[in-house]
Amino acid sequence: MTPDELKDAVAGKLGDKMSLLDTGRMVPMFEISAANLLTVAESLRDDAALKFDYFCNLGAVDKTERFEAVYSVASIVHKHRLDFKVILDHDHPEIDSVQEIWPAANWYEREMWELFGINIRNHHNLTRFLLPDDWDQGNPMRRDWDAPDFEKLPEL
Amino acid sequence: MIWPVAFAELRPIFDWLYDMVSSTGLPEPWLSVVIYTGLGAMMFGVLAVLALYLVWWERKISAHIQQRFGPMRHGWHGWYQTIMDAIKLLQKEHVDVATRDKFVFFWAPVMCFVAAFLAYVTIPFGEGLIVADLNIGVLYIMAVTTFTIISLLMAGWGSNNKYALLGGMRSAAQVVSYEVPMVASILVVVVFAGSLSMVDIVRAQDGMFYNWFIFRLPFGPIAFLTYIVAATAEANRTPFDIPEAEQELVAGFNIEYSGMKFAMFFLAEFVNMFTVSAIAVTLFLGGWNGVFLPSWFWFLLKTFAVVLLLMLFRWTYPRLRVDQLMEFAWKFLVPLTFANLILGAWMKYAGWYW
């Protein structure tokens, strides 16, 4: 499907739960509320016309007043791709785990949990991932994170 | 003094040694002790240097197979490279792991080293160049080379390391399995030669090359090949080097050994390789038999040819998995060698051979 067709198809099927952002892109980007994530993800994967069975990427962004979790999923059969983001509260970030739907998301979520401090509900294995076992300096990917031996590149 | 040793070509040297020692007026039993110690030391020296040069040779051969040069900087084509290795290993610290089994850990390399050298008592290096021509020579060799397994198992157990333990277990399983086809393929030769003595076996192959057992036995090439395969496994070399499989077990049974202890394992491996090649030459390739040149030269020439074959194996083949290794031994080699043995024995009985 071309991006425009895909936009229409997704909006037609899940228009009440997803809202389209940023129209000028090659790949459509939608926004989902955290409550709807699981149902939307399930229908994205299972719908025969969409069939987003392949999980590409999940990354969190710290926007200082909120968190964004950006998912990229693709379809092997239909060869199209879709991005969607979930907006999270900055004080108590919490999101559902999609690893039941896309097992590949497992480690991406662990990474998000560790580096951003976003709590993942119903995740099987939230343990230390990338950081040293005795790490006690918080979530380093947050924008306001700082540590004594952390040196920023001086501005030229 | 009675010489149970057949010296032909080295007789003058031993006579000179005997005269020198006896001129000190040493009483008889001590005289023998001194002489035999000297003999042993000589043997040991020759074999140690031989093993060092086999290491060097292997490094050069592997390098040339891989389009490199190998050791180049230390002497002509790095000829004293392995001697430098030996000097270095001699001065390395000996790390004693705190959790080791002290006795077993200490004695394993010693035992491995000694077992590797024991076999040389009955290997005929040339016409009359044999330390002791035992009438059960083949049996003796089979018996003492098996000591190596115990030492590897000891090393694996004593190190108290899981990789080492796995390596030791693997080597025990492997060597025990391959002992069977190895003996079965040797027995064909024994049946035809009618003797267990190494010298008698060589004598039975006197004359031109078509008298060698590899050509004279009804299924000589098969016996030879199965022996070589089993011998490669006995010497723990690729494709059967699973006890020290670098990519799986890091260094296998010798993972915790450093310095001279490691050097003992290392040298023993190469001495073992030379042993199995020497046995192959003695049993199948006519031993010292050859024309024009001295007998020891022929023996060494043939042995190095077999060693070269083993080295080529190592640098071309991947490694087998442990269960495939066992399957190969028990499901293929054992039936084959036993069929060969039975056929051979029957043919000998019926007289269908030349």
Add this chain to the structure above:
Amino acid sequence: MGLIKKVPVYAERIPGGSLVLTTLETVLHQGQAKSLWYLLFGTACCAIELMCTGASRYDFDRLGMIFRASPRQADLIIAAGTITKKMAPRLRRLYDQMAEPRYVIAMGGCTIKGGPFYYDSYAVEKGIDHIVPVDIYIPGCPPRPESLLEGCIHLQEKIKKQKLLDWQEK
């Protein structure tokens, strides 16, 4: 540490011992220098260059250097690649597991001072010289195989100049 520590103690006592010591010193250190077996230790990009140096065109074996997978049998760690804070204790442990005499080459910018990851990184150890004592530094990101070979030759020269008595102080 076996032979190398005991020899000077006994040799100095006998008359003419220092003469013997000088000869021994030469022989022992030549042996060490000419057979540096390196530990197969690579973490990041430099490990690929380390592999290339071991391969046909550059050929570590010319210098008598072969790799050993077990730290007990190695003389030299070539710390090839970034050492992170999670990896640093492991590097120290490997160093402790090695038998003396042992040497360390810091290969590449990351092991010298953090390299491109010095600024803004929360996970990279800024230089390995406060984890293990380093003998030779080879700059570059990653260093070319030639410079690694050059570094190894320098290390050999350094080893040859050592004195046996130096070992006593350690």
Add this chain to the structure above:
Amino acid sequence: MPDLRTEEFVVNMGPHHPSTHGVCRLILTMDGEKVLKIVPVVGYLHRSLEKICENRTYPQCIPILDRFEYVTAMSCNYVFSLAAERLAEIEVPERAEYLRVIMLELNRIASHLIFYGVTAMDIGALTPFLYGLREREMIMDLFEMTCGQRLTFNYIRIGGVAKDIPAEFIPYCRKTVSVIREKLNDYEGLLNENPIWLVRNKNIGVLPPDVGIAYGVSGPSLRASGVDYDLRRDDPYSIYDRFDWKVATRSNGDCYDRYLVRLDEIKQSVRIIEQALDGLPEGPVKAKVSPNFKPPEGETYARVENSRGELGVYIQSDGTKKPYRVKTRGGSFNQLQVLPVIGTGGLIADLVAIFASLDIILPEVDR
């Protein structure tokens, strides 16, 4: 012996182990030789590339991302440039596109040659390692004469490539490609029909296509399972549609097929490079991009087909000269996730073979 009481034991494979290709640590629960449970522990090479990129300008990010996947650093250069170009909508000159394709494919061959050597070494054959790296040196020569580096190139920049190729590049490149094509026969002769290689690789570590897709396995490892999915064709970027080549697939999904797919890919890459060399146009190699490159506000996820699968970069821009967020995604990240699924139940030697055949390198996992 059913009533023989045995005990499981735990083996720590790594972080320093010859066959974990870097610093992966696998905690294995084993019953004798059999692997009952695999728990990968990663992060020993976590260098916080993403954090560093947040404090660099766009052109400064490229050398940092070189270190993200150093075996095919060209792809890393390329995917970041691609994302930035999509954000700022920059047209890349024709000659630059051709040069990019040549470099990407050369780097793919170099990476697969490393795979060939390292896999063979993990199975126990030491010689193919040297053969693979020997031909790779020729590719390294080519890279050296274009950008002066052997491993971390910083060659593909936003808007084109850093500079034009020297005059001797094209003849040497043609020679390299023909040598590789010729030597591939040697490689195949050495291993493809080798009985030990076959028993060690055939039907080992079978990855069913649905499991592969579910775990996000991509690239040659997925194509070996029969999934015909190649981003060069299916999520088109650059000018791959102008060349005559086909996607290499196999059907069994075992270690042997993963090995064969990569050898096939080398052949396809050789074809692409030859066609690109023939069609190389004249002209500028870089679009006008200011050193203070500032893309408009927005975000994009770009992905390319790397030698290890999907290599992706997500950039969020806030309109300044520094990216607000860079998230990288490497193929090995997912392939290491699937290792416990397909590696459990085999022997430890199989695990080594599977690990090697998935072609995992750790910087992609840890970043």
